[in-house]
Amino acid sequence: MARPHVEFVQSQSVEWQDAGDGTAVKRLNIDPDNGDGTVLRRYPAGSGRAPQPRAGLSLEFYVLDGEIAIDGRVLGAHAYGYRPAGTPALTWQTSAGALVLEIGEARPVPAGQDDPAILLDCLALPWDVSTYDPQLRHMHNARKVLRLGPGDSGRTFLLAGLPHGFPSTPDLPLERHPHGEEMFLIQGEMKSPQGVMRDGAYFYRPPGIWHGLHVSEFGFLMLMRSPGANKISTQWSEARHPVQYRPAFDPVLPEGAPAAWGRPHAARPTY
Ligand SMILES: [Fe+2]
Structure with a gap:
């Protein structure tokens, strides 16, 4: 088994669980064989517990809320870190929770290649707007690469798109990749054939699955990963599909997912 396809779940629909170490977790996507995968973790005020991957595993983290002194450096929302397997635990202290x-x-990681630890304040990084895929130009994307691993150990990046991200054509091709894709929507909105993703939406898509098309009315900021590939390679379908401006919620969920994952998440009133 591997990590299952979920596309998508609003993390608001996922239950908090006691992790047994003073923190609480929402398990968003987990490999049933070894328990590895992606969680949201809530650190209570005063917690000094550092993220601790299973032995032999590396770990990435992105701070969504709160403030944490990490190795003595005080960082808040939009801090990103990577810890390769075998690195000593960070010092990690949060006074108000995170x-x-x-x-x-x-x-x-290929033998002999470096896989350095990373700690970034993403707010301070510049946006790169030089890499628009012509088929995605309608979303006016910008990117901040956070980690480009050695070999094909994966790329992690922030992707932002402008509001009114609709194509000038009424239809678009679908896409697929020989690698997986993972996404957490930090803020914003994106429409897909599975419904409207909003703040807190999450998907994990294994390799080889046709997907899209994606458009955005209000813009977005998302954390994206391409597990197993450093460069995103995309095959576009010959057939074109109509843009859906009001897609119904119709997610792909793992077998046995809680019923709450399949219930539409009400958007917060904005005005
Ligand atoms: Fe994709």
Whole structure:
């Protein structure tokens, strides 16, 4: 088994569980064989517990809320870190509590290549707007690469898109990749054939699955990963499909997913 396809779940629909170490977790996507995968973790005020991957595993984290002194450096929302397997635990102290997205996963690194630890304040990084895929130009994307692993151990990046991200054509091709894709929607909105993703939406898509098309009315900021590939390679379908401006909620969920995952999440009133 491997990590299952989920596309998508609103993390608001996922139950908090006691992790047994003073923190609480929402398990968003887990490999049933070894328990590795992606969780939201809530650190209570005063917690000094550092993220701890299983032995032999590396870990990425992205701070969504709160403030944490990490190795003595005080960081808040939009801090990103990567800890390769075998690195000593960070010192980690949060006085007021924090909400953190954590991804524990094997990331194969070719022998002899460096796989450095990373700690970034993403707010301070510049946006890169030079890499628009012509088929995605309608979303006016910008990117911040956070980690580009050695070999094909994966790329992690922030992706942002402008509001009014609709194509000038009424239809678009679908896409698929020889690698997986994982996404957490930090803020914003994106429409897909599975419904309207909003703040807190999450998907994990294994390799080889046709997907899209995606458009955005209000813009978005998302954390994305391409497990197993450093460069995203995309095959576009010959057939074109109509843009859906009001897609109904119709998610792909793992077998045995709680019923709440399949119930539409009400958007917060905005005005
Ligand atoms: Fe994709």
